[in-house]
Amino acid sequence: MASLVKRNHWVVRLTHWVNVLAVVIMAGSGMRIFNAHPAFARPGERFPLNPWEGTPIPPWLTFGAWLGGARHWHFAMMWLLVLNGLVYLGFLFFHGEWRDIVPRRGDARDAWEMLRFYLFVRRDHPHQGKHNALQKSAYFAMPVLGIIIVLSGLAIWKPVTLGFITALFVNYKWARFVHFVAMALLIVLALVHVFMVFTVDPYSLRAIVTGWYDRARSPEARNARPFYHLFGSARESTAPREVPPA
Amino acid sequence: MSVDRRRFLTISAASLSGALLSACNKNPERAQKLLALAERGNQRVEEALFRHTAMNHVSPSAPIAGASFPKYRISKTVPIWDTAARGVWRLEVSGAVRRPLSLTLDDLMKLPRITQKVDHFCVEGWNARATWSGVRVSDLARAAQATDDAQFVDFTSFDEDYHESWDMASAMHPQTLVAYGMDGYLLGPAHGAPARLHSPVKLGYKNTKYLTRVVFMPAQNGGYWSDQGYEWYGGT
Numbered sequence: 001m002a003s004l005v006k007r008n009h010w011v012v013r014l015t016h017w018v019n020v021l022a023v024v025i026m027a028g029s030g031m032r033i034f035n036a037h038p039a040f041a042r043p044g045e046r047f048p049l050n051p052w053e054g055t056p057i058p059p060w061l062t063f064g065a066w067l068g069g070a071r072h073w074h075f076a077m078m079w080l081l082v083l084n085g086l087v088y089l090g091f092l093f094f095h096g097e098w099r100d101i102v103p104r105r106g107d108a109r110d111a112w113e114m115l116r117f118y119l120f121v122r123r124d125h126p127h128q129g130k131h132n133a134l135q136k137s138a139y140f141a142m143p144v145l146g147i148i149i150v151l152s153g154l155a156i157w158k159p160v161t162l163g164f165i166t167a168l169f170v171n172y173k174w175a176r177f178v179h180f181v182a183m184a185l186l187i188v189l190a191l192v193h194v195f196m197v198f199t200v201d202p203y204s205l206r207a208i209v210t211g212w213y214d215r216a217r218s219p220e221a222r223n224a225r226p227f228y229h230l231f232g233s234a235r236e237s238t239a240p241r242e243v244p245p246a
Numbered sequence: 247m248s249v250d251r252r253r254f255l256t257i258s259a260a261s262l263s264g265a266l267l268s269a270c271n272k273n274p275e276r277a278q279k280l281l282a283l284a285e286r287g288n289q290r291v292e293e294a295l296f297r298h299t300a301m302n303h304v305s306p307s308a309p310i311a312g313a314s315f316p317k318y319r320i321s322k323t324v325p326i327w328d329t330a331a332r333g334v335w336r337l338e339v340s341g342a343v344r345r346p347l348s349l350t351l352d353d354l355m356k357l358p359r360i361t362q363k364v365d366h367f368c369v370e371g372w373n374a375r376a377t378w379s380g381v382r383v384s385d386l387a388r389a390a391q392a393t394d395d396a397q398f399v400d401f402t403s404f405d406e407d408y409h410e411s412w413d414m415a416s417a418m419h420p421q422t423l424v425a426y427g428m429d430g431y432l433l434g435p436a437h438g439a440p441a442r443l444h445s446p447v448k449l450g451y452k453n454t455k456y457l458t459r460v461v462f463m464p465a466q467n468g469g470y471w472s473d474q475g476y477e478w479y480g481g482t
Contacts (some may be wrong), residue, residue: 162300
């Protein structure tokens with residue numbers, strides 16, 4: 001098939017799946033640690049920014065069984081998360097793939113057009129490169145959130161020894177809040193990402209496992225909105241559409 | 247061809263995750279070994295990062311926790327030193343020292359006094375501010391003439407069998423105090439009277455309350471919470 005392209009380098013595929021493992025264990029154990037004191041207020045103070053002060057995370061979402069166990073998992077897996085993240089970001093930088101995700105002028109307009117398409121305001125799928133503009137912004141936001149999570153994590157792991165990092169977030173309490181909120185945003189982005197993979201572009205699963213991607217089945221070629229492949233009349237487009245670049 | 251490969255990958259992914267899960271469930275010891283290895287590695291990193299010049303800074307205008315400062319203990323009732331039964335409370339400074347000390351509260355208060363407003367970092371995730379007054383552990387080590395064998399320090403209490411041992415570097419940090427005052431008053435029974443260990447450089451559980459003995463040692467001897475699976479180092 002001429003439309004078959006190698007989309008993801010093995011470094012990207014490997015770091016993606018290692019990241020899934022690391023993020024799941026980090027988020028699960030982190031939420032178990034949070035449950036030991038499920039609030040951001042210091043004793044005797046209030047924290048109006050969090051309407052759920054004192055409400056723990058449901059235990060089935062947590063990992064590590066108890067505070068000490070979760071801490072051990074968290075402080076072991078953090079090395080995998082950081083090393084894996086450095087390999088990924090280093091690869092993006094030296095291999096030039098950062099161009100696929102770093103925002104550029106026109107992305108905001110393109111994202112707006114994608115939104116219009118998904119909301120049935122616009123009939124045809126906007127023209128795109130490797131990723132559409134909404135995807136791109138999500139894939140850019142994830143490593144940015146990752147960096148914020150790692151920095152705020154260092155800030156609450158070593159608030160005295162690495163006090164200068166804690167000071168970047170004002171103090172321990174706010175670093176802990178930033179750490180939590182950035183984690184929650186990352187999880188939301190990851191869930192949206194998984195939802196879009198299965199409902200819009202399930203063919204990209206192959207690209208993140210073997211690396212191969214069939215451009216003839218891209219969302220742009222299929223004019224695909226969420227669930228299109230389930231309800232669409234034609235699974236594969238017969239229209240002589242231009243094959244978008246990889 | 248590609249379908250075969252896809253199926254192959256699906257099967258291998260499934261069996262790999264199955265193996266990982268069974269490694270966690272059926273054989274937790276394997277995971278425990280990995281976690282213990284990571285804990286030792288983390289401790290080396292933490293010790294390498296540790297500096298006596300890295301201090302905890304709390305703004306003079308920052309509010310203190312005051313009456314809201316949490317009160318933890320091991321025994322069912324607040325431990326109170328019974329002078330009638332045990333005689334006058336004394337702090338014993340012993341072990342790898344040339345001049346063992348036995349200090350009454352008055353003796354302790356005659357030593358150079360440090361008053362500092364610092365954070366108390368609990369392993370649970372909260373922090374609380376208080377102004378502590380007391381004597382630097384490093385001053386006690388100097389007064390007792392700790393020897394080269396003094397690589398660790400054990401802090402023992404009269405609250406059940408509570409104790410925690412520290413690495414020498416953290417114990418010698420200028421913000422590590424044997425505190426007898428809190429927020430301008432003598433320490434109350436709920437906060438470890440007559441004296442307790444307090445430092446922002448270790449998590450709360452390392453800061454022994456109801457202190458009775460400071461023992462310098464060539465090796466560490468664990469601690470109440472460390473022996474139950476919390477990190478022995480417990481540094482901030």
